[in-house]
Amino acid sequence: MDYEQVVVYIPNLRRYARALVGDRHAADDLVQDTLERAVRKFHLWRPGDLRAWLFSVMHNVFVNQLKSRRIPPSAELDENFAGATTPGWVTDVRDLERGLALLSAEQREVLLMVSLEDMTYEQVSRALGVPMGTVMSRLSRAREKLRRHMDGEPERTDLKVVK
C-alpha cells in the first residue's frame, strides 16, 4: 500500500466525515478507523479508483459504528466555524446543519457523496454497494427533505445562497 497515494485523500475523507457525523472527534475517529481498515484490506483493492474504494471502506466502517452505536444516527453539528463573511451565510449554514441532521444516515451519505464530494452516481453506487436506482431515489428524497426544511423556516425571507 502506498502511503502517499492514500494521504492525498485524507482531507477529502475528513471533509466528508465531518459533514456525515458532525462532531469533529467522532468524524476523525471514523477517518482513523477507515484508514486502519484500508491498510488491513488493501489486498482487496484492485488498481483503479482508489478514492471510491476508500469511500466504500468508510461506508462499511460507518455502518458498523452506527450498529454499535458509537455514533448517534443523526448528526449533531455544534462546533464553531470561521469564515462567515456575509450576513445571510450563518443562518443558511445553521439551517443546512439542522437539515442534514434530519436526514437518515443513508440519505446523508448519498447527498454528501454527490453534492460535496462530486462523485458520480456510479461511483456512489459502487461505494455503497447499492444499485444506481437506489442512489438516485435516496438523493432526490434527501434533496427534497433538506430543501423543505430550509424553505420552511418562518423567519427566513431570502433563500438565495449568498456566496
Next chain:
Amino acid sequence: MKPDDDLGRLLHDRFDPVLVEPIPARLQMRRPAWIGHARAAAVLAAGIAIGLALPFTWRGAPQTGPVASAGAPALPVRAARAHVVYAVEVRHPVEVDASQQEHLVAWLSKRLGTKLKAPALTAEGFELLGGRLLPGPEGPVAQFMYQEGAGRRLTLYVSSRAKGEGQTAFRFAQEGAVSVFYWIDGNWGYALSGEIDRATLSRISTSVYRQLNP
C-alpha cells in the same frame, strides 16, 4: 441558479474549510508501519503484488530519480499523483482561485514557510487557475494549477526537499500519461506535471525556472 447548485455551494462553503485544516497527528499514518503492512499484504497476495507494483514503477528512468530515504515516493512520483487527482476536478480543481492570487501566494508561502511565487505562464498559453495545499512526507506542499484555454492543465508542485534527495538539475520522468519535469534547488523541490508532450513541457519548465531564479 438551480436549487441543487445552491445546496452544493452551501455544503462546500460550510465543509471545504476542513480540507485545509492541519491533519491531526493520529491520522498522519505512521509511514514505516503502513509500508510494513503494505509489504505484508503484497507478499500474501503475490499475484496482486505485481499489479500493485506496476503503477509505481518508474518507466523510462528506472531507479535513477531521487528516492527519499524514509520510503516516501520520489518527488516526481508524488507530483504526478497529485496532478492526476486534482487536474481532473471539474468544479473544485483548486482551493483558492487565481482571482485572489495575492492571498493565495501569501497563504501558501506562510504554510510552507518560504516565499513562493506563482510563475506567469501566459506567454506559453496557460493561465493560473489557483492553488491548493497538500500534505507531503516532509510537511505541507503547494500545488499551483494552470489551464490552457478550456483544455489541458499543468500543475506546479513545490515541496520541501526530502531527506536523501540531493540537488538535481532538470530531470524528466513519465508516470503513466503524465510527464514531469522536476528539479531540486536548495531545500525545495519543484515539479511541473501535465499530460503534455515532453518538448512543450521542457520549454515551459525553463520559463518556470527562470522566473523562480531571476
